[in-house]
Amino acid sequence: MASASVAVESRPARKRRSASSGSLTAWPAFGLGVAMIWFSLLVLIPLSAIVVKASGGGLSTYIDVLSNEQTRSALQLTVVSSFAITLVNMVMGTIIAWVLVRDRFPGMAILDLVIDIPFALPTIVAGLVLLSLYGPDSPIGVHVNNTRYAVYLAIAFVTLPFVVRTVQPVLEELDTDVEDAAASLGASRFTTFRRVILPALVPAIFAGAALSFARGISEYGALVLISGNLANRTEVVSVRLFSFLEGGNTEAAAAVATLMLLVALFAIVSLDVIQRRVARRG
Numbered sequence: 001m002a003s004a005s006v007a008v009e010s011r012p013a014r015k016r017r018s019a020s021s022g023s024l025t026a027w028p029a030f031g032l033g034v035a036m037i038w039f040s041l042l043v044l045i046p047l048s049a050i051v052v053k054a055s056g057g058g059l060s061t062y063i064d065v066l067s068n069e070q071t072r073s074a075l076q077l078t079v080v081s082s083f084a085i086t087l088v089n090m091v092m093g094t095i096i097a098w099v100l101v102r103d104r105f106p107g108m109a110i111l112d113l114v115i116d117i118p119f120a121l122p123t124i125v126a127g128l129v130l131l132s133l134y135g136p137d138s139p140i141g142v143h144v145n146n147t148r149y150a151v152y153l154a155i156a157f158v159t160l161p162f163v164v165r166t167v168q169p170v171l172e173e174l175d176t177d178v179e180d181a182a183a184s185l186g187a188s189r190f191t192t193f194r195r196v197i198l199p200a201l202v203p204a205i206f207a208g209a210a211l212s213f214a215r216g217i218s219e220y221g222a223l224v225l226i227s228g229n230l231a232n233r234t235e236v237v238s239v240r241l242f243s244f245l246e247g248g249n250t251e252a253a254a255a256v257a258t259l260m261l262l263v264a265l266f267a268i269v270s271l272d273v274i275q276r277r278v279a280r281r282g
Helices: 002-010 026-055 059-067 069-102 108-114 123-134 148-173 176-184 189-218 221-226 237-246 250-281
Strands: none
Touching (some): 059 250, 069 108, 069 148, 069 189, 123 148, 148 189, 148 221, 176 189, 189 250, 221 237, 237 250
C-alpha cells in the first residue's frame, strides 16, 4: 500500500487544457466550417469565377478594355466621384451623427428615421425620386439630370447613411467624463474634440468611409435614370458593364468587374492603413 501511494504521489500531475489553446472543440469547429462554406458560396467562389472568366481572354482582354476611351472615362468618373463623395460623407456623416447623439431638438426622432431611407429604398426608386426633384420638371428649379452633378448627387444620396450609422454608436458609448476632465484642465472645445473625441471616432469614420466608397463604385439603379448614361460624360462603370453584357461580351464585362474589385480592395486596405496610423498618432 505504501509503495502504491508513493507511486501515485510521484506520478506527474496532468495539466488542464486551456480554453485559449489553438485547437477547436466540436461545436466551434462545426460553426467555423458552416461559416466558411456559406462565405465561399456567396463570396469566394463567385469572385473566383469572375477572375477566371476574365483571364480566359488573356491579357489582351484587359488591354482592350483599358484602351477603350469610353471604358476609361467610365472608370475615371466612377472612382473620382465615389472618392470625392466619400470625403464629403466622412465630414457630413460625422456632423450628422454628432447632432443625433449630442443634441436634443424637435423632430430628432424623425431625422434619425429618415437617415435610413436610402438603405430601405430600392435604388431604382431612389433614382426616380432624384429625377422628380432635380430633373427637367424640378419643383425647385434645379436641373442636374444628364450632367456629372447628377452622378455626384446620386452617389451622395445612397452612401450618406454608412458613415452616420458607423459613427453614431461609438459616440453614444463615449464617456463624457473624459471630456469634462479635459475642459476642467483648460482645454478648449476644439482641443477636446481633436485630442479626446476624434481619436475614438477615427476607426468608425474610416469603416463607414470604406463602405461608402464600395457602395459608390457599384451603384447602378440610382444613376441609370438621372445621369442619362451619356458616353464619355455621365456613364459609370456599372452601366458600362451592363452594356458589355447586353452585347454578349462577357469576357470584357468580367475584366471590368475584376478591375473594380481591385479598386475596391485597394481602397479598403488604404483606408484601413490610414485609420490605424491616425489612431496610433492620436
